[in-house]
Amino acid sequence: MSDKSNGKVSQNDKKRLSSPDVETPMKRVKTEDGDDSKPAEYNKYLAHWETGDGGWDSKYKGNGSGFSDRLPKGSPLAHFERRKTTAKQAFEAENGDNNPFTGEPHSQQYFNILKSRRNLPVHKQRQEFLDLYQKSQILVFVGETGSGKTTQIPQYVVYDELPHLSRKLVACTQPRRVAAMSVAQRVADELDVTLGEEVGYSIRFEDKTSSKTMLKYMTDGMLLREAMHDHDMSRYSCIILDEAHERTLATDILMALLKQITRRRPDLKLIVMSATLDAQKFQRYFYDAPLLAVPGRTFPVEIFYTPEPEKDYVEGAIRTVLQIHAGEDEGDILLFLTGEEEIEDTCRKISLEVDELVRETDCGPMTVYPLYGTLPPHQQQKIFDLAPPPLKKGGRPGRKCIVSTNIAETSLTIDGIVYVVDPGFSKQKIYNPRLRVESLLVSPISKASAQQRAGRAGRTKPGKCFRLYTEKAFKEELIEQTYPEILRSNLANTVLELKKLGVVDLVHFDLMDPPAPETMMRALEELNYLRCLDDEGELTALGGLASEFPLDPSLAVMLISSPEFYCSNEMLSITALLSVPQIFVRPAQKRREADEMKNLFKHNDGDHLTMLNVYHAFKGVLNRGEDARTWCHKHYLSFRHLSSADNVRAQLKRIMETQGLRLVSTDFNDKNYYINIRRALVTGFFMQVAKKEKDRVYRTLKDNSQQVMLHPSTVLQTEYDWVLYNEFVMTSKHYIRTVTGIKPEWLLELAPAYYDIDSWDGQKDVKLALKAVADKMRRRAAMKGGH
């Protein structure tokens, strides 16, 4: 709020970054590159400034405000010139008996790993990398799978950035938490340091860094969060955006932000790492930055197309898997499908067919595993089990077949896959700004995606990929790249973030792929109704507060308003429950039992309150020290998702406290206990309201009013004329899911701007109904006033 960006690192930041117990020379000196705006700590001639005090520690100590500027005695790095080092210097420093950063003797494991690191393709180009890195502020780096870029490049940077001199960190972003964690661990091992000390990671719910940390792996979303309070990213001397080709929302915003920041901060370096051949697009975007390409280490994959288009891709996929199993050499199979149900179904069918094949021919055995994101982790782990052995000695070898969603395209790597079956579809998010609805649609994949899938067959030896579409279709019908997420999303949250990031002119904010103006308009409009932006489009106090929460604006506004309704404790729980996957479990075979159990928690006013009942019961079980896992299982509830809601709730609660928002409840015996909660729901969801037309059929109000059905999962009976919903689901029909009954008076009272009757542009009968409600309210007020 006060940290308006002025294009310079503030004096406060500099103080914070320098060591408090050492007087740092802050006088400005002319440096070689002619930039005289930097303090003396950048001057290479002062690099050894503190080496004469005789106070060397064998291990440098953190000082609580940025890592120490001290190097261990005899460290070869003492003679390095920042951003002027060579691969040879680094090579020799790495060969030393002692760790140049900690002074500790190197372990045997270190030297073993060092040997394998030097076999990575990227190692040969270390000097070439340094040459480009040193002469350019921005660098685009293309490395295919197996090049070692994610682990090696950040280390090369550290050896050249010399964080003890810059007193700034090197950051490397990842789209996924697991990647940030596992790569950080690997690199800590490679550098022979303890994870969380010199090398750390930072993800939601876990900050494993310390004052010693010089290299930090983090999720892209985490860096974006940090930037909200440090618009210049002044803690970092170099930022590496990894997996940029995935084009996540956060990466796209970070790219645009960093494109601006690098102009304000000439000392900040940026490396954009990508795996595709689409690198020219990144180069062009970043002012024709130099490009370095490193070959990967994969095996060739032979591609086969079907001669004719497939009528039914699932059936074609099953047939292909069986043909591979019957006729091809040893090696595991990976089949890409689109969703949980399709995958479970297909797994069953393949298993049955294989049983028959084994009975009738000399085929080996085959185990089939499903794989998708909502599968519990221990079941996901099963895909790494070895293929089954031959049925009898000397028989044909067994194999495993994994039937997976897109999760196996990027997030999970399975070694040993030799055959990939690619029907060419995946579920993709689509945003319809006219209806303000995000939905999932089975759509053809892109060429880049098809290549990525094929590549999964060549990780351990040459493989084969069977594409269930024609070569002509591949060439002429598939788009080059999947549309980036920013073009397929509701941008309300993104626009709020950008405002908080200090982006004033959204129209000219230089995104790599600017979204449709209509989508932008919708987001601004939504934020204005939520009072996060004022009529001039400026961030309001409420908007600033809302951006502090890792939530959609409607949920954040609801939570912030809840103390006024004396129910912030309850709204914390409801918000958390709405932020995690479905807590109700409904196995295909036991639907009736599951529904019966759900009824135990049923609240007549709707699903939000029913979920709250579940959460309270869950907490009761935890507090009594009972076995919550068993309790959940018995009640057809997801222990994992309820625990995760509990975790989210704790985080939201901390933010409430630091923002000075009161945590209050209405007395449970007060008749307003549930009314207060339902009224608080309206403050965030007044735009997601439907009015009853006939039994179980409702109609949404504004925004291309749609006829909708209550989702069959709702506990709500039909007594409510007005309902509020959390989600609009477009499948075979239009459904509203997670629904709670409300009173129309609350709409007029709590969202007067949106429910302004005179300017009403929605359904006429809704307008009349609202008018009648308004008249009734006026009469009531007049009567009250009359007494």
Next chain:
DNA sequence: GATAGCGCT
């Protein structure tokens, strides 16, 4: 009367 791809704060 039921159709949640993946991921992030």
